Amino acid sequence: SQWGEENLQALSIQEGEDVTMNCSYKTYTTVVHWYRQDSGRGPALIILIRSNEREKRSGRLRATLDTSSQSSSLSITAAQCEDTAVYFCARASGGNYKPTFGKGTSLVVHP
Amino acid sequence: DMKVTQMPRYLIKRMGENVLLECGQDMSHETMYWYRQDPGLGLQLIYISYDVDSNSEGDIPKGYRVSRKKREHFSLILDSAKTNQTSVYFCASSFQGANTGQLYFGEGSKLTVL
Numbered sequence: 001s002q003w004g005e006e007n008l009q010a011l012s013i014q015e016g017e018d019v020t021m022n023c024s025y026k027t028y029t030t031v032v033h034w035y036r037q038d039s040g041r042g043p044a045l046i047i048l049i050r051s052n053e054r055e056k057r058s059g060r061l062r063a064t065l066d067t068s069s070q071s072s073s074l075s076i077t078a079a080q081c082e083d084t085a086v087y088f089c090a091r092a093s094g095g096n097y098k099p100t101f102g103k104g105t106s107l108v109v110h111p
Numbered sequence: 112d113m114k115v116t117q118m119p120r121y122l123i124k125r126m127g128e129n130v131l132l133e134c135g136q137d138m139s140h141e142t143m144y145w146y147r148q149d150p151g152l153g154l155q156l157i158y159i160s161y162d163v164d165s166n167s168e169g170d171i172p173k174g175y176r177v178s179r180k181k182r183e184h185f186s187l188i189l190d191s192a193k194t195n196q197t198s199v200y201f202c203a204s205s206f207q208g209a210n211t212g213q214l215y216f217g218e219g220s221k222l223t224v225l
């Protein structure tokens with residue numbers, strides 16, 4: 001999972017498989033952002049989930065936020081080759097809500 | 112048009128030279144950010160700006176300074192660049208803070224310090 005001292009995660013799956021990425025955090029978080037970054041591009045938001053939402057969906061994407069276990073997950077259903085990217089979670093932290101990013105999960109979807 | 116524009120996209124400098132990275136946004140966002148991205152380390156916050164002349168250090172501000180004289184423009188300055196500042200730098204903006212909405216990122220500025 002991302003955050004903490006974990007290194008960049010790498011996942012390799014076949015097209016059509018489901019995949020889940022996880023983030024865990026140690027301090028209270030009001031919102032978790034999930035971004036994807038394509039090679040050579042800047043990150044782009046794919047889902048934003050708030051502490052009053054346990055689950056949020058967008059097409060084949062599903063994000064969860066569990067405030068009791070202080071964790072968030074991003075699932076992709078029936079992954080496609082175009083889902084190949086690096087996925088980052090980010091949380092708003094501190095009194096001035098400075099966003100902190102995880103180290104990312106590199107996902108490769110093979111045809 | 113909801114765009115964050117970074118200039119230059121690629122830059123090569125010698126150690127000890129000064130570096131200016133510029134960022135503009137057309138969304139009238141109050142908050143702007145500078146991050147650096149190194150392989151395997153994710154995005155590390157250098158500075159955050161809450162509005163004109165209202166800047167705050169991020170997690171790794173040492174060796175950097177910023178300037179924000181107009182809401183739509185945020186600059187990152189490296190005085191006397193060091194080789195360990197070789198990285199890809201991303202600018203981002205958001206309407207208010209990250210607790211209220213998403214960050215919009217530019218395409219990045221790749222800096223090489225020789």
